[in-house]
Amino acid sequence: MTEDRRRKRAIRARMAQTDEKYTEAMRAVGPGGGDAGEAPHVTFAWPDDSLGWFTDQAYNAILLGEDEARMLSRSAVEPEHLLLALARSGNVRWLLAREGVTAGDIHAALVRMGGLGAQLALGPLARTPASEAVLRQGVLAAHQRGVRGPSTEHVLLGLAGEPVAAVVLGELGIADATALVDAAYPATRPAVDTETAARRARELDSRRRTPPMPGPMPPVFERFTAEARRAVDAAVEQARSLESPYVVPAHLLLGLLCAEEGVVAGVRVRHDRQFAAVIARALEIVADRASRATGIFSAPARQLLAEEVLTIADRLGHRSLGTAHLFLAILENPDADTAEILDAFPDLQRVTAELVEWAPGNERS
Numbered sequence: 001m002t003e004d005r006r007r008k009r010a011i012r013a014r015m016a017q018t019d020e021k022y023t024e025a026m027r028a029v030g031p032g033g034g035d036a037g038e039a040p041h042v043t044f045a046w047p048d049d050s051l052g053w054f055t056d057q058a059y060n061a062i063l064l065g066e067d068e069a070r071m072l073s074r075s076a077v078e079p080e081h082l083l084l085a086l087a088r089s090g091n092v093r094w095l096l097a098r099e100g101v102t103a104g105d106i107h108a109a110l111v112r113m114g115g116l117g118a119q120l121a122l123g124p125l126a127r128t129p130a131s132e133a134v135l136r137q138g139v140l141a142a143h144q145r146g147v148r149g150p151s152t153e154h155v156l157l158g159l160a161g162e163p164v165a166a167v168v169l170g171e172l173g174i175a176d177a178t179a180l181v182d183a184a185y186p187a188t189r190p191a192v193d194t195e196t197a198a199r200r201a202r203e204l205d206s207r208r209r210t211p212p213m214p215g216p217m218p219p220v221f222e223r224f225t226a227e228a229r230r231a232v233d234a235a236v237e238q239a240r241s242l243e244s245p246y247v248v249p250a251h252l253l254l255g256l257l258c259a260e261e262g263v264v265a266g267v268r269v270r271h272d273r274q275f276a277a278v279i280a281r282a283l284e285i286v287a288d289r290a291s292r293a294t295g296i297f298s299a300p301a302r303q304l305l306a307e308e309v310l311t312i313a314d315r316l317g318h319r320s321l322g323t324a325h326l327f328l329a330i331l332e333n334p335d336a337d338t339a340e341i342l343d344a345f346p347d348l349q350r351v352t353a354e355l356v357e358w359a360p361g362n363e364r365s
Contacts, residue, residue, distance in 0.1 A: 249335055
């Protein structure tokens with residue numbers, strides 16, 4: 001306890017000196033005053049890209065960390081963004097859920113700690129040295145447990161000693177992430193030997209792995225209003241009912257057009273005939289995509305949800321992301337199908353003007 005109080009005093013002192021946020025100062029101070037971003041020691045040459053080590057589940061979670069950082073208006077992927085992404089799906093989500101912890105809880109803790117930025121961040125976001133160290137530590141933790149292909153629980157092991165992630169988990173009642181993982185996934189095999197690890201590292205260095213297909217399914221982030229979340233859920237259901245292989249922008253647009261609540265629903269009431277004709281046209285366009293429904297979002301649909309909608313909200317000076325922002329994002333970034341659907345509006349300009357007028361403050365966060 002004395003050591004913990006001393007560390008908190010050091011963090012506050014650094015905040016006063018540097019005007020850093022709590023999370024930034026915490027990371028700078030480190031768990032014991034050292035460099036939290038220092039990479040773990042290894043006895044072989046580490047490949048330039050750490051992602052190749054991981055399973056598809058972990059790979060997708062690490063990529064999702066970019067979206068988490070972007071939604072918190074951060075320009076780089078820090079370890080806490082990896083933690084938030086891990087809590088969305090897969091093994092770590094299951095582990096945390098057993099302890100009563102959700103991704104929403106982690107997001108709320110990060111916001112309380114000053115993890116919310118003010119600047120719009122778009123495009124690819126780099127992982128910080130601290131995040132790279134977490135990934136390397138996760139690989140080594142897997143190897144120590146005899147696992148050659150680290151998954152999400154091994155990334156969580158890599159986060160166990162990271163200052164901000166440890167504090168967030170501690171606040172939520174998880175004092176020892178390593179014990180949490182080991183209780184569910186005990187080591188049952190001999191450790192991966194150094195030569196095997198070194199050989200795999202050389203392979204990864206010579207042939208970079210491509211992202212897994214079909215790719216990550218993005219969640220609806222905490223910045224989305226309740227109405228926007230339900231509209232995206234409706235898009236997933238539309239894709240499933242139509243047996244579409246992916247959730248595409250046309251499904252998102254259809255989910256918005258049919259929404260029962262929110263700004264788009266309010267505008268539809270005023271232009272009911274227009275919307276009825278457009279919905280009928282949208283159903284015609286997406287109905288002939290029958291295949292095997294996966295519930296996975298296409299890359300353009302993911303970009304709309306994770307990036308384009310932020311551009312719209314930032315331009316309008318809004319923090320929350322509602323149904324109007326989603327509609328406007330699709331309007332400004334149409335593909336062939338959404339363009340054809342939107343062309344069915346007799347007076348799209350008037351509908352758009354009303355969406356912009358009604359967008360702020362009319363939906364529940």
